[in-house]
Amino acid sequence: MKAYLKQKNNFGLQNFAKMYLTLLNGTGFVFNVDDYMELRSKHRIMGAPVGTANTKGWSPNQSTLPVELSIFETQLLLEENIAKLVDKSQDLKAKLTAEKQKEHKADFETRLLGQEEALKSEKLRETKRYMDKILAGKRNKLLKQGKKEIAEALTEDDVLKKMSENFKFDRQNALVEVPCEHLKDHSAQIVPGPIVNVSSLKYRIFKDLWKRGKYVTSGDAFGADFLVYPGDPLIYHASHIVIIHESPIIKPLEMVAKVRLSVIVNKSCVFAYENENDGEIHYQTVTWYNPSK
Template structure:
C-alpha cells in the first residue's frame, strides 16, 4: 500500500486501501473530495482521504504502508504519446456512454412500443396515409429511433478518477514527518495501540477524541487532554471536566511520568453531591 505525500502529509486515493486502513488498522483520516458539482459538502465528501501527520507517521512506524512523493513526475509536461493516449482513452469513454444511452433509449422504446405504434399510426391516418399506417411495424419505429439518435457531448458524464490512470515514477519518503519523540505523538500512538480509534479533539476543546469503535457507529467515549507535567491547575481541571460533562464524554488527562518518562493516564469524573 502506498500513501501519496501532499502538503506535508499522506493522502489515500484508492478506496480498497482506505477501507483496509479504516477497518483493519483503525485509521480514519478525512475525505476531502466531493462528488457534488455545486460545491464541497462534508456530508457528500469522498476520496481522496487526507490523513493527519500523526496518522501518516503511525502508518510508517507500523510498516502498514509506504509514503511516496510524486510531485516531480506530476510536474513534468506530458509527452506527445501520453497526450495521444489520453485523447484516445477519453474518446473511448464518450463513445461508451453514447452506446449505453442509445441502448437504453431503444429499450425504453420497446417497453412502450404499443403506445408508440398507436400514436404514430393515428398521426399517419390524420395525414391521409392509411397504407403507411397499416404497414408500420415495431422494427420501423426502432430503426427510426436508432437513425435519429444524437448524443450531445455537452451533457456527457466526465469521469473524475480517484487514482492516477497511469503509473508515475515516485520517490520513497523515508524520513519522519513529525517528531516521533514528542509527547503528543507518543500519546496518540499509545492510545491507538490500545485498540481504539483516535481522532483530533479540536472541535471539543481537547487534544484527542477516543472511540471504542468506528466513529460511523460509535460516539466518542473520552476526550483526552495532554499535560506536560502530572500537576494540573485547579481551574484547568474544573474547566476540562465540566467540558467533558457538557459533551457527555469521559475526561482523561495524559502526561509523562517525571521519573521514568512513561505515559500515564488519569480519568476524572464530575460528581454532583447535591443530587
C-alpha cells in the first residue's frame, strides 16, 4: 500500500506522513509492529491490541496486533500529520480476477511446500540427533528376525534415506498463515476530513493532556473520561482519573462520589472544564482529606 501511495504523487500525495492507519469500524487500526512501537514510544499513543496468538480464542493477557486506536487517538494523529487514515475496503472487496486467483493459489501452494520442507528438515535433524539409539533399536529388531547380515550392514545413511522416502506431510495439519499485514501492495483511498467533532470538549481535553506530555487512555473502566499515566502504562499505574464537566460548577454529591471513587482506586481525581470567559481548559485536582488521620 505504501508503494502504491508513493506512485500517486501527481495527485498531491507526496507530502503525506509515512505511517498509514487502516480504517475499520470508524477508527484507525495499526497492523505494522514498527509503526505501533513508534506510536507508543515516540508519540505516547497506546491503543488497544485486539489480535490474539491463542488458538483457543482471544485473551486480554495474550493480545497482539492489530492495535485498535480510539477515535480521539486516530484524530490526533491525523491533525499532527503523524499518520494518514486509509480506506482499503474498495480494493479488498473487489472480486478477484482469474489471474489474481491463480496468483493467490500459487502463493499459497508455495507456503505449504515451505512448511513441508521445514518439517522434513526438522525430522531429519531429530533423527541425526538420536541416531545412536535409532540404529541400536533397528539392529536389535533385525537380529530378532534372524537378519544378522542386514543388521550389521545398516548405516546412518540408510536410516536417513528410509526416513526421507517415507516422510509424509498431511496438509490437513498444515499451519494456515494469517499475516498481520497484507502480503501484497494494493490500492487504498485517503480518508479526508475529521472522524470526530474536533470542537467537542472531550476531544479538546484529550488533545490538551497529550500536548502536555501525558499518557492518556480511556477511563471507562474507572467511571471516568480519561486515565492519565506518568509514563508508559506497561510500567506505571495511572496516577489520575479525569472527569469532564461542561462548567466549573460541580454538585457536592457528585464531587464526593467521584473523589471517593478515586480514593478506592488509589488515584487523584481531576475535574476538567472550559472557562466560560476565556474558553480555556482548566483542571482542578481534588483529594480526599481525613482529619482523623
